[in-house]
Amino acid sequence: MVNDTLLKAVERELKFRPLRLRFVNEVETRFEADTQRQRSRHMVVGGLISAIIYCLFLINDYSFRPDTFLTAVLLRAGVMLPIGLLILWWVYRGLSPLLRETLMASTVVIATMISCVIFSQSTAPYSYLDVFSFGLILLVGNIVYSLRFGYACASSAISLLIVLAFVLPYDPMPPEAKRLAMCTLIATALFTLAANHRFERSERTAYLHVLREKIRAGYYLKDNEKLSQLSQTDALTNLANRRQFDDMFLIRWQEAVEKKAHVGLIVIDIDHFKAYNDHYGHLQGDQCLRKVAMAMRANSRDADLVVRFGGEEFVVLIANASPESATSAAERIRCSVQALQIPNHGVSAQSVVTVSVGVAVLYPSVDLTPTELLSQADEALYEAKRQGRNRIWMANQADLPSGGGAVGGLSRSAQ
Numbered sequence: 001m002v003n004d005t006l007l008k009a010v011e012r013e014l015k016f017r018p019l020r021l022r023f024v025n026e027v028e029t030r031f032e033a034d035t036q037r038q039r040s041r042h043m044v045v046g047g048l049i050s051a052i053i054y055c056l057f058l059i060n061d062y063s064f065r066p067d068t069f070l071t072a073v074l075l076r077a078g079v080m081l082p083i084g085l086l087i088l089w090w091v092y093r094g095l096s097p098l099l100r101e102t103l104m105a106s107t108v109v110i111a112t113m114i115s116c117v118i119f120s121q122s123t124a125p126y127s128y129l130d131v132f133s134f135g136l137i138l139l140v141g142n143i144v145y146s147l148r149f150g151y152a153c154a155s156s157a158i159s160l161l162i163v164l165a166f167v168l169p170y171d172p173m174p175p176e177a178k179r180l181a182m183c184t185l186i187a188t189a190l191f192t193l194a195a196n197h198r199f200e201r202s203e204r205t206a207y208l209h210v211l212r213e214k215i216r217a218g219y220y221l222k223d224n225e226k227l228s229q230l231s232q233t234d235a236l237t238n239l240a241n242r243r244q245f246d247d248m249f250l251i252r253w254q255e256a257v258e259k260k261a262h263v264g265l266i267v268i269d270i271d272h273f274k275a276y277n278d279h280y281g282h283l284q285g286d287q288c289l290r291k292v293a294m295a296m297r298a299n300s301r302d303a304d305l306v307v308r309f310g311g312e313e314f315v316v317l318i319a320n321a322s323p324e325s326a327t328s329a330a331e332r333i334r335c336s337v338q339a340l341q342i343p344n345h346g347v348s349a350q351s352v353v354t355v356s357v358g359v360a361v362l363y364p365s366v367d368l369t370p371t372e373l374l375s376q377a378d379e380a381l382y383e384a385k386r387q388g389r390n391r392i393w394m395a396n397q398a399d400l401p402s403g404g405g406a407v408g409g410l411s412r413s414a415q
């Protein structure tokens, strides 16, 4: 999507990346919208793997503190696992960023709490050794889930406090082991938080670069579309121009060859336009051209290509045209211009602007070229002028260079 304000905000973020990770609101909302789905999936996969490993620790519980094995089963598989799976299910379904991060961070805190209860309930001599493994829980939150930095800090701090609260009064654990365990845990928290910060920073910076390119690409695309449209349109009348006609004529011709269908061409020229220009001036002449162009567009089918061929000459390219439909399209156009009742006092006091129309319809074949259809229509137009103007003239079969393929021979006076 092309968005000027968004592009400016993205460029500002890229230029002045402060230590604060969160973007300004507008970019943050976009960031969340673009990354939420993938982030939730990533968390769910990480959560499932962590849940399995957390339950596998029951093997440890069984081997070196069998006295609390039942409690461990109850707490790990009966409490932590269902809570964890429920949270993962919610996250998978999609939650607001705040809820998602809070719930995922809470699994870290709950797992720490449960692990502390299990180790402190046991009277086994080495149960406290388990405290050294609690760093793994912090690692899951800060690295595996890659919680947003603020949530990672909060869950790590709360978890450390919980461990401290359990370790300090736990008598079977020697004071040296308590000190070492707490130092190890704090160091683990700090290292994993530093890595978490770096991950999030690079993820966000990479996102900004991608977003900037996407927005710019949107601009380029729009510019290109605009340019291509301009290069195919006549500036005065907004009709298709000669360049678009040349392209479309070949395409329609080829289609007609393949489908064995007719191609029709109507060539229209405003009558006595020089007199109009001389009488009213060039600017009003332009105005007249616009009105005539609008009438022609309004009285042609959407599928027909209405072209300003040059000066006061127009062309309508009709796909799949029978001689009858081309003739009636030409007559409709002629009548619609006359119906505008634009006075042309350059000719006489009663004169209005009219058009002469040449019509040609062909079955394209290998020995015919599009130019032949165009010259037939031109000749028919010349004949319409010669016959007195304000009329349509159908290209005659005899006009064909090859002597075959043209249809009609009809001329129609309009007056």
Ligand SMILES: Nc1nc2c(ncn2[C@@H]2O[C@H](COP(=O)(O)OP(=O)(O)OP(=O)(O)O)[C@@H](O)[C@H]2O)c(=O)[nH]1
Pocket: 236, 269, 270, 271, 272, 273, 274, 275, 277, 281, 282, 283, 284, 285, 286, 289, 310, 311, 312, 385, 389
């Ligand atoms: N205002 C204006 N006039 C144009 C434009 N292009 C061509 N013309 C004028 O169209 C007129 C065409 O005149 P002619 O070719 O002599 O044809 P005509 O006076 O219409 O006579 P017939 O075609 O024989 O009926 C000239 O005066 C051109 O200057 C344009 O873009 N704007």
